[in-house]
Amino acid sequence: MTSLQQLTADIHRLIPLMGSMGIEIVEADGGTAAARIPAAPNVNHFGSMYAGSLFTVAEVLGGVLSYAGLAAEGAVPLVKSVTIDFLRPATTSVLARASLDDDELKDTLARYAEHGKADFELVAEVTDEAGTVVARTRGLYQLRRF
Numbered sequence: 001m002t003s004l005q006q007l008t009a010d011i012h013r014l015i016p017l018m019g020s021m022g023i024e025i026v027e028a029d030g031g032t033a034a035a036r037i038p039a040a041p042n043v044n045h046f047g048s049m050y051a052g053s054l055f056t057v058a059e060v061l062g063g064v065l066s067y068a069g070l071a072a073e074g075a076v077p078l079v080k081s082v083t084i085d086f087l088r089p090a091t092t093s094v095l096a097r098a099s100l101d102d103d104e105l106k107d108t109l110a111r112y113a114e115h116g117k118a119d120f121e122l123v124a125e126v127t128d129e130a131g132t133v134v135a136r137t138r139g140l141y142q143l144r145r146f
Contacts, residue, residue: 004028007067011060023057025064031100033064038093048089054135055084058096058124062141065098065122069105072112076146080119082139090126090134098124108143116145 004025012019021042027034035057042053059082066077100108100120111118119142126135 007064011063015060018056018060021053021056023060026095027097028064028068031065031069031102031105032097033061033068033099034095034097035060035064036093036095039091046089048091049094049134051084051086054086054090054094054126055082055137057094058082058084058098058126058135058137059139061096061098061124062120062122062139065100065141066143069100070108070112070120070143072109072143074145075112075143078142078144080140080142082137084135084137086135088128088132088134090128092129094126094128094134096124096126096137098122112143112145118143 007028008025022038024036026036037053037057039049042049044050062079063077108118108120122139124137125133128134
């Protein structure tokens with residue numbers, strides 16, 4: 001398994017904007033993925049975290065899972081759709097976390113093996129440093145043979 005520091009560096013290399021935003025992968029184990037993003041440089045003109053930054057830290061988790069519980073030869077993660085509910089302003093760094101249970105992982109990998117692609121749904125919660133949920137996303141992703 002790739003170290004979290006290496007995974008973070010890989011994502012920054014593949015998507016340089018995520019490096020500029022300061023996104024750090026803090027968990028990628030089995031069916032769980034988590035990423036943190038600092039408040040600075042992601043603060044908007046109101047002094048809270050920019051909506052696009054909150055979205056990005058949650059959206060990346062579908063890709064992170066392809067390194068953990070959904071790792072399959074030749075597979076790439078694609079995002080098909082994501083919705084977000086902004087619940088509270090965030091003025092601190094935030095943590096986005098999402099997980100799939102073992103049955104969902106096995107089912108997705110089996111469908112991928114059979115068809116060369118498999119959709120999966122991922123719900124992420126984004127919390128501030130006090131543990132308050134500031135946003136929630138629901139994403140439809142696809143693991144696809146490339």
